[in-house]
Amino acid sequence: MAERAHFVIVGGGTAGWLTAFIIEDSARRQKLDIRVSVVESSKIPTVGVGEGSTAAMRVLFQHFKIDEFEFFRETGATFKLGIRHTDWRRKGFTYYGPIDDPHQVVAAPPGAPSDYLNVYCVAAGRKVQDMHLFGPLLEQKKAPYARKADGSLIALGPFHHAFHFDQARVGKFLKSKSKGVAIVDAVIEGVERDGESGDITALQLDTGERLEGDFFIDASGFRKRLIVKELNAPWISYQKELPVNRALPFWLDIQPGEEINNYTHAWAQEAGWIWQIPTQGRYGCGYVYSDEFKTPEEAKREVEATLGREIEVRDDIRFQIGRLENAWIGNCLAVGLSSSFLEPLESTSIHGTIVQMMLFTQRYMKLPKAMTAADRADYNRRVGRQVDDFRTFVNTHYVTERDDTPFWRNVKAERLHPETKERLAHWKREMPRREHFGDFLDGLPHVETQLHYPVLDGLGLLDPAVAQAEMAKSPALRAFARQTVDSLVKEYRQAASKALGHAEFLEHVNQHGR
Secondary structure, three states, X not given: OOOOEEEEEEOOHHHHHHXXXXXXXXXXXXXXXXXEEEEOOOOOOOOOOEEEOOOHHHHHHHHOOOOHHHHHHHHOOEEEOEEEEEOOOOOOOEEEEEOOXXXXXXXXXXXXXXXXXXXXXXXXXXXXXXXXXXXXXXXXXXXXXXXXXXXXXXXXXXXXXXXXXXXXXXXXXXXXXXXXXXXEOOOEEEEEEOOOOOXXXXXXXXXXXXXXXXXEEEOOHHXXXXXXXXXXXXXXXXXXXXXXXXXXXXXXXXXXXXXXXXXXXXXXXXXXXXXXXXXXXXXXXXXXXXXXXXXXXXXXXXXXXXXXXXXXXXXXXXXXXXXXOOOEEOOEEXXXXXXXXXXXXXXXXXXXXXXXXXXXXXXXXOOHHHOOHHHXXXXXXXXXXXXXXXXXXXXXXXXXXXXXXXXXXXXXXXXXXXXXXXHHHHHHHOOOOHHHOOOOOOOOOOOOHHHHHHHHHHOOOOOHHHHHHHHHOOHHHHHHXXXXXXXXXXXXXXXXXXXXXXXXXXXXXXXXXX
């Protein structure tokens, strides 16, 4: 009897354990005879970093029947309903990017073009965020739940939310939920490869053991232990168009009785931006900046001046922004930070891991001997395009009115990617539509118009005259859109008035469960 094919995941953490979940589940559903091992060492400390997800993580939890209320309790997680952008368009200007999509709950009239509600809002000079349920919830720091008469909780709408969490605790939580995955507590000391094909055949461990495998997944983070250190995978840099290259992380404690943000706060500064990500006990924060324009000492002083308090800097992180040219080489596939890294503005890292693994398991996963060069080339093309789209979306955030510091003047003059300029030029002639984004991920969630509109609107990059001309083509559709937006704004404001405060929701879940 042939031995079962062995998939070896190098690195635990959020990316490694999400990968283990998805692969093990998919193999069971497809009746593939494989076993899965995760190699992670208790000797390598896990740094607890505040991190955010997208709604794809909640969809995955529902798929795996993971109780999100238990997730809140066990990981200190909080809601993420969107992003608050402060001082990006210009100093003193704030806008929100809610992650729900009102188009999902409205039956469009026959023949209505996509995104017609967004187009109507721009034409009418109304904030796009106002017709979102998450819009008023973001402004009031509330949870998307209300309390019923019997004291239990009820969701205010059908939309998927995202999460903020301590990355170290999430890895442990996912590990505790894994079924049928072997855990190997060891450090890799060497890698054995086939002399003819170059494929990885085994890992040499610090325990003196050899771990043989048929397919290897590199989830080792910035170490890129297999894909770069062993296979020398080439790297495509995004450093020119994503101008920050250094981070100064710190924590801010949440005081008793203080309301907790339900958003990632992205606060533009003189040479980059500050992130603030809430967990239940503290904010994981950091200043992501360009060291062309600030020294670490200057960056610290600027943060303290902005916040009006001293901070304790916890690290000095330098990073390369970009992606692997090919994330799948031979019998090794890289995920998470081993595969790509963008500044943490739109929570692309965990989202990318989930979507890439869903794509891999749905389209390419089979016994390793049956995987082909064509499979690898097709996967690499699709995933490369996904990360390039992330890059262009993040780069769009830098198309601002700011020119008050050398950094912002440099961004405006030199840092905007040709694809960013091309898309914005197109959207001066025609309003953004879902069709402008090709479906190369088999319908899996991607950065499309639902996330672009609040950002483009908040930065003032959409022309109301173009939107008005499009709405004028169909007075009936314009009337329907006006009535719908009026109704949504009214309904969601009423819902927000009944919503629990974010901290109150978390206290309820910690004490009572549902």
